[in-house]
Amino acid sequence: MSRLDSFIRRLEAQRACLNRAAELVRGIDGVVLELGLGNGRTYDHLRQLFPQREIYVCERQVAAHPECIPPADRLLLGDMFDTLPAARNRLGGKVALAHFDAGTGDATANLKLAAGLRPLIAPLLRPGGILATQQAMEGPDLIPLPLPEGVAEGRYHLYQRT
């Protein structure tokens, strides 16, 4: 499998998991949280999946396509290790869906980042809320859910907050 093949598979897995997550949170009130804006492609997909919900986006420094920049009052600008704890008053227990994809090519660094962020993300989720993530984030308060058809085990992860 080439890097082009595996990149396509990762994007397809991401999209399938986000689409599934949208079904799963249909009955759950709350906002959406995108952990990392990047070029804004995933944010654009979330906007289309959730036209009625507020979408908050964490980003260190915005470098997205101009049409994919969130409104300033929904942007948590800075290092997530600072902005997520600071957002706990505003967003704690109010997130219906959070999405994380470290997105770098360094698998070890990605896993370390995911492990560090897990305890900052979980308290923001509503009970029953969903976390979709490329990196594993298991824990007692995050129950793994089955993946959509066509997504291989481990390629992406869906968790439900207890």
Next chain:
Amino acid sequence: MSRLDSFIRRLEAQRACLNRAAELVRGIDGVVLELGLGNGRTYDHLRQLFPQREIYVCERQVAAHPECIPPADRLLLGDMFDTLPAARNRLGGKVALAHFDAGTGDATANLKLAAGLRPLIAPLLRPGGILATQQAMEGPDLIPLPLPEGVAEGRYHLYQRT
């Protein structure tokens, strides 16, 4: 359709066209020319499709994944408007497959670049050789070929050199 959807479609179209091109040049001797290295994902795919062929790569400044960097003697380093004419002695009429994807988000600039490069690329192709390109490059010496199933008209292009 979200930007995530359209990005996935573009990558799938690229892969389908390269895979089809590999079948089309099976009986044609010659080298492969990748016009732009980027992160090296497409180069990696070409390496897997053509393990027996020399693959030459144009790039202004290499910034690819370390495992996707071509050997120095197959790298045409610099602006393609300089390197392609300079390569005519070495590669003229010897390319079985060339691939171009401008890859920026600016459609107008992409088309302008493609139009400028077309007369530099066509003479490098062998008669019967294939050009796979995201941007249209029709011309009297480049005959459009049907696209693989699932690739919408205009999303990618396959041409055969007369």
